[in-house]
Amino acid sequence: MAERELDLTVGGLRDEDVEGRDWERVRPRRISDADWKRFEGYMGEILQALGLPLNTPGTSKTPQRYLRAMLDSTEGYEGDAKLVTAFPTECEGGPDCEVSQVVDGPIPFYALCEHHAFPFFGHAYLGYVAHEHIIGISKLTRLVRLFARRFTVQERLGREITETLSRILQAHGVAVYLEAIHLCTQMRGVRESESTTRTTFWRGNYASNPQLREEFLNIARSHGTVS
Numbered sequence: 001m002a003e004r005e006l007d008l009t010v011g012g013l014r015d016e017d018v019e020g021r022d023w024e025r026v027r028p029r030r031i032s033d034a035d036w037k038r039f040e041g042y043m044g045e046i047l048q049a050l051g052l053p054l055n056t057p058g059t060s061k062t063p064q065r066y067l068r069a070m071l072d073s074t075e076g077y078e079g080d081a082k083l084v085t086a087f088p089t090e091c092e093g094g095p096d097c098e099v100s101q102v103v104d105g106p107i108p109f110y111a112l113c114e115h116h117a118f119p120f121f122g123h124a125y126l127g128y129v130a131h132e133h134i135i136g137i138s139k140l141t142r143l144v145r146l147f148a149r150r151f152t153v154q155e156r157l158g159r160e161i162t163e164t165l166s167r168i169l170q171a172h173g174v175a176v177y178l179e180a181i182h183l184c185t186q187m188r189g190v191r192e193s194e195s196t197t198r199t200t201f202w203r204g205n206y207a208s209n210p211q212l213r214e215e216f217l218n219i220a221r222s223h224g225t226v227s
Contacts, residue, residue: 026080029071040064073112076149081164084143086133101173101212103127103219104140109148111157113184120154122180122196125220128165129172129205129212135165154180154199162201173205175216 031039043063044054054060105125113120124144147160162176179198186192206213 026083027078029078039067043067074150076146079146081143081146084139084168086135086168089130089132089134101127101129101216103216104137105220106223107141107144109144111148112151113182114151114153116184117151118184118187120180120182122178125177126161126165127175127216128169131170131172133169135169154178154197158199158201162203166203171204173212174203175206175213176201177217177220
């Protein structure tokens with residue numbers, strides 16, 4: 001029976017950006033054609049019950065497009081952060097050797113709230129004080145996306161990023177700052193129009209050193225998205 005999964009090739013050639021990113025595609029989700037058609041039927045019934053007519057040129061394929069969009073938006077389930085690797089530093093001072101803190105951001109992210117399946121989106125700032133290992137800057141962005149492209153909550157998203165960086169780097173300290181707009185509070189419920197949720201996560205030296213935390217936040221503020 002035929003199965004559907006995301007295509008990693010273009011014109012028969014593997015996208016060069018996929019090379020070295022196999023950790024993002026280790027658990028591909030496969031949906032049989034029969035299940036796909038069944039899900040389209042369910043989605044069509046729901047959309048029609050909500051008031052969307054499916055008999056126009058613009059909406060006849062909306063159930064199919066919606067399912068594809070949801071599959072694409074939750075591709076983070078297919079990855080495994082345990083396979084991410086780091087590089088050795090040139091720090092030769094023993095266990096107390098520290099490399100100046102690294103801060104990356106703003107990293108845009110988009111996630112789906114697991115409570116209402118509405119999007120929340122914003123920016124992430126990641127910092128760490130390296131010891132024996134550093135990580136490629138592009139992998140910081142990909143780590144954020146790996147955990148964001150799922151059904152989740154902001155608190156878990158930040159914790160997963162923090163714990164993964166701590167495990168990979170064995171750094172002297174790890175910091176993660178997230179700020180996001182939640183459509184579940186803007187499109188439904190209280191319908192807030194100017195609300196941003198901010199969360200911080202500290203490990204190691206960041207947890208014990210207020211000056212280091214302030215330096216991290218000042219660097220993030222310099223980009224204009226942190227108030």
